[in-house]
Amino acid sequence: MRVLEVLLFVAMTAGPALAQKVPDKSAIDNLYKHGIRSLQQGNLDAARAAFEKVVRLAPNAPEGHNSLGWVLLSTGKIDDAIAQFRAALRLKADFLQARINLASALSAKRDTDAAAKEARIAVQLAPDDAEAHRTLGRALSFQQDRNAAIAELRKASQLDPQRPDLHDELGVLLVQNSQLEDASAEFIEALRLQPQSAAAKFHLGVLRWKQRSLEEAGQLLQSAVELAPGNAQAHYYLASVRADQGDSEGAIREWTATVKLQPDFPEAQTRLGLALQRKGDAVGAVSAFRQVVQTQPDNADAHNNLGLALIQSGDAPGAVPELEAALHLKPEDSGYRGNLGIAYLQRADFEAAIREFHTALHSAPNDATLHYNLGLALKLKDDLPAAIVELRKAAELDPEQADVRYTLGVIFWQQGEFARAADELQAAIKVRPDYAEAHYTLGTVLKQQGKLQEAADALRESIRLQPEFPGAHTTLAGVLRQLGDAEGAAKESKLGADITKTTNALQAATFSTNSGRRLLNAGDLEGAISQFRSAIQQVPGYAPAHFYLGQALQRKGLAGEANREFQLASELDSRFKIAPN
Template sequence: MGRFPQDEFVAVKAILIAWMALSNIAHSQEPSAALKKADAAYRAGQAALAQRDLNAAQADFEQVVKLAPQAEQGHSALGAVLVSRGFVKEGIYELERALAIESTDNTAQMNLAMAYEQIGLSGKAIPLFSRCEAGARLQKSALPSYVLAGYARSLAANHQTGLAVTKMKAALAADSQNAELHDELGSLYAQQKDWTHAQGEFATAIELNPNLAVAHLHLGLAMRARDEKDGMPELMQAAQLAPQDAMIALELGKAFAADGKDTEAIPVFQHLLELEPSSTAASYQLALALQRSNRAQEAIVLLKTVVAAEPKNAEAMTNLGMALCQAQQAKDAVPVLERSIALAPESVTAHQNLAAAYVQLSQFGDAVVELHQALKLAPDAPQLHYNLGLALKMQDDAVGAIPELETAQRLDPSAAEAPYLLGVLYMQTGRYEDAAREMNISLKLRPENGDGWAALGSVYDKLNKLPEATSALREAIRQLPGQPDPHLTLAAVLVKQNQPGEAATERRKAAELMRSNMNRQRAEVATNAGNSALRNNDLEGSITQFQDALGYDANYAEAHLGLAEALDRKGKTAEASAERQKAEAVKTSGAP
């Protein structure tokens, strides 16, 4: 934005005018030796510019300024060359000196306005552009298109978007085939949320230059703003055309994330960090995508970097606290979330996350306090009422919990959690009809809840609705095939229905599952011991532990893998390979 065009140099015009002025001075009186040298330097500078040798031109005009410091034209010419070479601040200094000597130098005004625009000093640029435009109007001419575009950018930066559109249109009237200007006009329309005209300009830019990556980016963003499905391909095209463009990568990654496609967003943000390793924006966006993907430990590392770079970024602190909770590091999360709340006491999310950390630490009273604070800020948030109800339940305060859960259910009837927890509380307080009603509501919303079906079966048993209890418990068994408790409850219900044979079968299944679960627990303990011995390089001890684990449960894949590692270290590669094959067979079979 705001760069001088490569095919036209304002500096050239400035220098020609300056050369003529110095020549006039030289002819009006006997020139001094210094002025003669300045005159020669101007000629050399002019020749260098004709060859587009800005480096030589700069050296020549520096010599002119040194020899004739009071000549405004020398400062003007040197300033223009410096800006053209990218030394904008140095160029501005020379142009300001030129105008201090001669305030009516239109070319110096134009160059200085463009330079101010280039470094974001729109407030200084606009009055100069206005003077240049007035001067051109007096001469019955128009400003060059690139100057008008610079004027438009300055106006836009100064929140005068409507006038900026007018100036950019004027620039396009003089240069209608300029794809970049069409893209910039589209961006101005986008600032006004005039998406129809914005898309039209972006499309024209792409038609004129199909390889203009930024136009594809802008078109894609405009289409997404209008909820049009074809926006993402445009963003991907932009990234393909400019794979090293950090801004395009950031927008593409954010678009993937907004669509719930963190799997696609993560590699884009990782590439962005490769382009800009110190970018906190890239680190933050990647951290959020990792956090949503249950990769909390990776997210924590990045979020700590962001918080260190931006110690007053309350939002980043809130997310860091939540990531620490996700990683079961609630003790570390509490001070982070407390700092976040100190910075942004109105943040509902920060209070909610701090409450979650307290729940994880079994500090339910503190959690209740934070949730009350959050509800003062957002009294109609159903999740907050549910969380408060849950925290109160954890304190065995059913009287306090029930109205909070009822409120959560009223505010969000589509959520299954509140009616389920209400059903549990009603069951615990002996309100079995209410419990059955709420559990049925929850299970209709979320039928894949084996524990819910088991609880409903128990409630129907209490209500002596035995066929309903049998049906609910069989569904619980289907969903929880490894749990013995639903079999035991079903056995008791079947006895009440005078079905002793079927009841005995259910009790046997429960006993088998309890033995199996006990053996699995023993296998886990032995495997952990084997891994510990392996870390200490006690190969014989580890082999014994892994073999004990497999004695308890021959289908425990982790024990097979641990044994394979130990055998490998002993050089028994064939036996190790056999163990790995057994582990793979267990995983393939779907055994628990």
């Protein structure tokens, strides 16, 4: 709807004149002008109050009803607005603006048939009025009559070609109708007329993303969020572009902005959760997926995603009911059942895990991952012969799954079958040459076979791939000692001890930080602050602890201390350079 023009009118009163005070026309005109000024200034409350007085003083003036209806519609009071527009039309049937506004209100109520009817009357009243055609086009689009809607929007843009919003809306309809090149031309024209149109930049940016023109899409959507930072959809699509460009941090930043603006946006919460999961931020992923479950309790995938994130965070007991909920919604999904088995496996409930994996395999007998997980559960239950059978089946189904060959190697090593163990470990390394743990275990097996130089080579490769692997340094120290290299052995032994100390401290700091984040999400600020400070005491340079401590202090109202923590976090790790509001 366009901004209302000031319409002066003569107050019409009814009834006998005896002893009745007739409202002063100039006072009503001034009151109406005041309402219009308030409307133009964005003060809807003042505008509504003014127009309500106008309607009381001059109930037979259609302009007052129309203007009051416009304010009511703008504030979401659709039924009240419709009543005012109908009152205006009863007084003046050919009142074009009231007819257009009524059609818009009916469209907002999703009464599409009535909206289209009113819009057609508006077009009949003023066949050369662009707004009338636009309103009819909108009503037709709600009826899914896209071709007719496009025809009306095209007519509107021809009648008023200098209006960028008409070109933009036409472009949106053309996209919905898969006429992408025509849509692009309309968005470009809208931007020519209004270069800083956030809507046109957003729509063209989304179109370019769909066309895989990622650089242009990113530029357009970045500009759109700068022009309209409160547009959650713009942040969402910018995040999608950043993800496709391989900028995971940028994607997480924009999806975080999306859900901050619109928490009940399940697609954004899901993509944020998956991105955080890939980053290793299980706690953040749990928070995102939990929001999806709250918004869509009947979404099986949401329960499954939350269950997996809880497993990743070490909360297998919490994962079980979520995965059971997913299975309740989709009982035949072998993937969900396999994930439930993993949760039981993490809980060390091997019988339950084996039961779930067997059940899942009834539905998916050729699923290599299920055979692998069943083999792992059987291994942990010390049923090694059965475990080997399942792992062999997994390797047969998926020869490229390095973990299968690695686990077989470990079993043979534990059974003292060093030659078979070495064969399996070398097979795992052939599939995945950067498998540091496989090189380490192979080195250990070769050491026990007395093949010291080969063992040293394998252990050095493990260290090259994963320098902070304390076990590899310690085992290499033992091999070098046997080879007579006392100096090299001492060096590796010291490195292993130092790394172990640092690793233990980092694990403790990570645990404390994750615990603090859970408390922070639960609203326990004091408990969260205590955990974050404990993490910092364990590892003073641990950036996440400083960052989330800043969040907790900020929520507590300690802005100065919070900013110091945010600053320190950003200095330690540039990924934490943006402090949340």
